[in-house]
Amino acid sequence: MKVNTIAAPLSLVVPSVLATPQPVTFESKCADLTRSFTAPDTKVLIAKYVPKGTNITFPESANNTCPKFVVTLADICRLTLNVSTSETSSVIVESFMPKDWESKGKRFLMTGNGGLGGCVPYSDLAFGSSLGFATIGHNNGHAGDTGVPFYNRPQVVVDYVWRALYTAGKIGKRAVASFYTSNISKSYYMGCSSGGRQGMKAAQDFPEEYDGILSVAPAINYEGIQAAASRLFKITGKPGDATFLNLEQWIRVHKMVVDQCDWIDGVLDEVIEDPTKCIPRPEALLCETGQSWESHQCLTPTQVDTVRKFYEPVYGTNGEYIASRLQPLTREWIGFRFYYGGVASYLSEQWYQYAIFNDPTWSLTNNWTISTTEYTLKKNLHNVQTFNTNLTALKSHGTKLLHYHGTADCLISSENSYDYYNGVSRTMGLKSSQLDEFYRFFPISGMDHCYSGNGAWYLGGPVQYNTPGALDIDPNDSVLMKMVDWVEGGKAPEKLVGKKLVDGKVLGERGHCKYPAKTKYKGSGNPDLASSWTCENSQF
Ligand SMILES: *[C@@H]1O[C@H](CO)[C@@H](O)[C@H](O)[C@H]1NC(C)=O
Ligand SMILES: *[C@@H]1O[C@H](CO)[C@@H](O)[C@H](O)[C@H]1NC(C)=O
Ligand SMILES: *[C@@H]1O[C@H](CO)[C@@H](O)[C@H](O)[C@H]1NC(C)=O
Ligand SMILES: *[C@@H]1O[C@H](CO)[C@@H](O)[C@H](O)[C@H]1NC(C)=O
Ligand SMILES: *[C@@H]1O[C@H](CO)[C@@H](O)[C@H](O)[C@H]1NC(C)=O
Ligand SMILES: *[C@@H]1O[C@H](CO)[C@@H](O)[C@H](O)[C@H]1NC(C)=O
Ligand SMILES: *[C@@H]1O[C@H](CO)[C@@H](O)[C@H](O)[C@H]1NC(C)=O
Numbered sequence: 379m380k381v382n383t384i385a386a387p388l389s390l391v392v393p394s395v396l397a398t399p400q401p402v403t404f405e406s407k408c409a410d411l412t413r414s415f416t417a418p419d420t421k422v423l424i425a426k427y428v429p430k431g432t433n434i435t436f437p438e439s440a441n442n443t444c445p446k447f448v449v450t451l452a453d454i455c456r457l458t459l460n461v462s463t464s465e466t467s468s469v470i471v472e473s474f475m476p477k478d479w480e481s482k483g484k485r486f487l488m489t490g491n492g493g494l495g496g497c498v499p500y501s502d503l504a505f506g507s508s509l510g511f512a513t514i515g516h517n518n519g520h521a522g523d524t525g526v527p528f529y530n531r532p533q534v535v536v537d538y539v540w541r542a543l544y545t546a547g548k549i550g551k552r553a554v555a556s557f558y559t560s561n562i563s564k565s566y567y568m569g570c571s572s573g574g575r576q577g578m579k580a581a582q583d584f585p586e587e588y589d590g591i592l593s594v595a596p597a598i599n600y601e602g603i604q605a606a607a608s609r610l611f612k613i614t615g616k617p618g619d620a621t622f623l624n625l626e627q628w629i630r631v632h633k634m635v636v637d638q639c640d641w642i643d644g645v646l647d648e649v650i651e652d653p654t655k656c657i658p659r660p661e662a663l664l665c666e667t668g669q670s671w672e673s674h675q676c677l678t679p680t681q682v683d684t685v686r687k688f689y690e691p692v693y694g695t696n697g698e699y700i701a702s703r704l705q706p707l708t709r710e711w712i713g714f715r716f717y718y719g720g721v722a723s724y725l726s727e728q729w730y731q732y733a734i735f736n737d738p739t740w741s742l743t744n745n746w747t748i749s750t751t752e753y754t755l756k757k758n759l760h761n762v763q764t765f766n767t768n769l770t771a772l773k774s775h776g777t778k779l780l781h782y783h784g785t786a787d788c789l790i791s792s793e794n795s796y797d798y799y800n801g802v803s804r805t806m807g808l809k810s811s812q813l814d815e816f817y818r819f820f821p822i823s824g825m826d827h828c829y830s831g832n833g834a835w836y837l838g839g840p841v842q843y844n845t846p847g848a849l850d851i852d853p854n855d856s857v858l859m860k861m862v863d864w865v866e867g868g869k870a871p872e873k874l875v876g877k878k879l880v881d882g883k884v885l886g887e888r889g890h891c892k893y894p895a896k897t898k899y900k901g902s903g904n905p906d907l908a909s910s911w912t913c914e915n916s917q918f
Contacts, residue, residue, distance in 0.1 A: 408455035424458035442522030444497035451508035467533035474507040482510020490569015501844035514550035525728030570594035570828035585772035602701030605751035614718040649824035653705035660685035702793030713788035767801035784825025834876035834888035847882035
């Protein structure tokens with residue numbers, strides 16, 4: 379047999395290796411995961427020590443909108459896995475496991491995705507691992523922020539809705555447990571937008587996987603927000619339509635809202651604390667006889683009608699409430715690019731084309747009506763709605779849910795989050811003082827979608843650290859660490875202090891109060907100082 383012919387030389391080699399045993403280092407243990415880490419349906423793609431300050435590049439993202447590189451903020455073991463989730467689907471799972479994990483609390487952190495993504499949130503992996511968390515991310519079952527991979531592949535849709543998150547969490551914990559000698563002490567989740575929805579999915583369906591969940595600007599009532607987006611496109615139309623407003627005209631509408639609503643909270647700063655109090659009156663912009671946009675920057679009655687509809691909620695054919703309006707005083711020029719600039723939003727159109735109808739010819743322009751939404755709401759594909767307001771299992775398990783949403787969000791209305799919080803209150807029959815034990819919601823004034831805005835928006839939350847100046851802010855002050863204080867120290871947040879980060883510099887601070895308390899200006903003092911504001915009516 380051939381075996382014997384190779385047995386002799388091997389036996390000569392082995393003793394010399396044994397004679398000089400290599401010490402097990404963090405680096406060698408990491409590389410060894412290629413051999414030592416095994417799990418069902420799982421293939422190790424990369425197991426490699428990466429020192430702090432390394433620029434890792436992702437050439438595989440050349441043709442999509444996913445990150446092209448990330449600079450590590452800690453010495454880590456990078457473990458990349460390919461986990462098959464069915465015969466026809468798989469998820470890429472990335473782990474950044476830091477060297478100082480044991481001394482920094484032995485914490486596990488799962489991160490979320492965005493849009494229709496498709497993209498590993500590498501900046502969150504870098505941020506989480508810099509704080510000592512063994513941080514996991516995944517590609518949500520397909521590559522790129524696109525719905526095309528859903529086409530005729532229903533299992534890829536299942537991954538997007540919940541299974542990639544669930545699978546990555548399970549395999550991530552297994553990887554962390556096998557790499558370090560200690561067990562995980564606490565498990566956390568953080569994500570914004572689609573990632574916020576994933577956090578709510580975990581809160582509703584598998585709360586036992588996490589001790590603390592940070593859900594930001596969640597895309598819950600998923601078909602409702604798709605309807606809101608589609609409706610904005612339909613009511614505004616295309617350039618040249620009588621209903622259409624161009625970018626300059628939306629900027630004028632923005633100024634009108636500032637004039638009508640900015641004073642309500644007592645400070646003129648283009649930030650409104652409580653957008654639910656703002657009901658714009660676009661008739662203020664009507665052209666008088668003989669006036670035009672060119673001569674007077676005014677609007678036609680048809681355009682005014684567009685703006686009025688724009689700030690109304692979405693109702694079904696029988697008048698039933700489907701989704702909240704886009705709250706006033708966003709930075710309307712950003713939403714313009716996505717929803718109402720005359721181009722159909724890929725986020726909605728691709729969802730309908732590839733996940734719902736399996737028909738690439740289907741279009742928002744020709745085919746969307748409110749009946750489409752009534753159909754998708756009834757279908758509620760794999761419970762993508764993620765709007766179960768019964769958090770009894772989360773409460774029983776002792777999991778904490780920290781939820782915030784920018785009230786200047788131009789993509790997902792913050793009023794959607796108020797709807798959910800109040801829905802949980804009614805379903806569970808608990809007042810806010812009773813919800814406080816396990817669920818706290820913070821509206822963040824002047825914050826756009828996940829990051830940026832005119833207000834004190836920087837909190838050290840998901841998708842935020844990759845902004846100029848963020849690295850100069852003490853990560854110990856981050857909302858992620860506030861979550862840890864709540865879970866591990868019993869110190870529940872009453873307000874979240876945000877920083878007004880502009881062009882890399884911190885220009886102010888504000889404490890955003892826990893809903894339903896109101897963040898109120900004291901009436902005097904520099905509004906850019908947190909001390910000039912107070913929380914009122916916290917016993918609502
Ligand atoms: C990392 O490398 C990529 C590709 O070479 C480059 O485009 C990027 O600027 C680098 N980033 C940093 C911070 O050096
Ligand atoms: C990106 O697209 C170009 C042109 O189609 C192709 O040549 C290249 O291989 C693609 N790169 C990746 C990483 O898929
Ligand atoms: C992951 O595995 C699946 C098969 O389960 C394969 O089709 C896919 O190409 C793999 N992806 C990568 C990046 O290796
Ligand atoms: C880790 O947890 C397992 C199961 O709960 C337990 O049996 C084991 O002793 C723990 N190991 C350490 C190092 O604490
Ligand atoms: C979408 O609209 C086009 C144009 O009106 C029509 O031809 C097509 O049948 C519609 N598609 C569906 C699936 O209804
Ligand atoms: C909420 O869920 C729990 C199980 O987790 C169930 O016992 C309870 O009846 C549900 N409450 C409502 C109002 O549906
Ligand atoms: C953050 O807190 C940790 C633990 O308390 C401490 O070791 C570290 O120096 C702090 N970081 C900064 C930037 O203050």
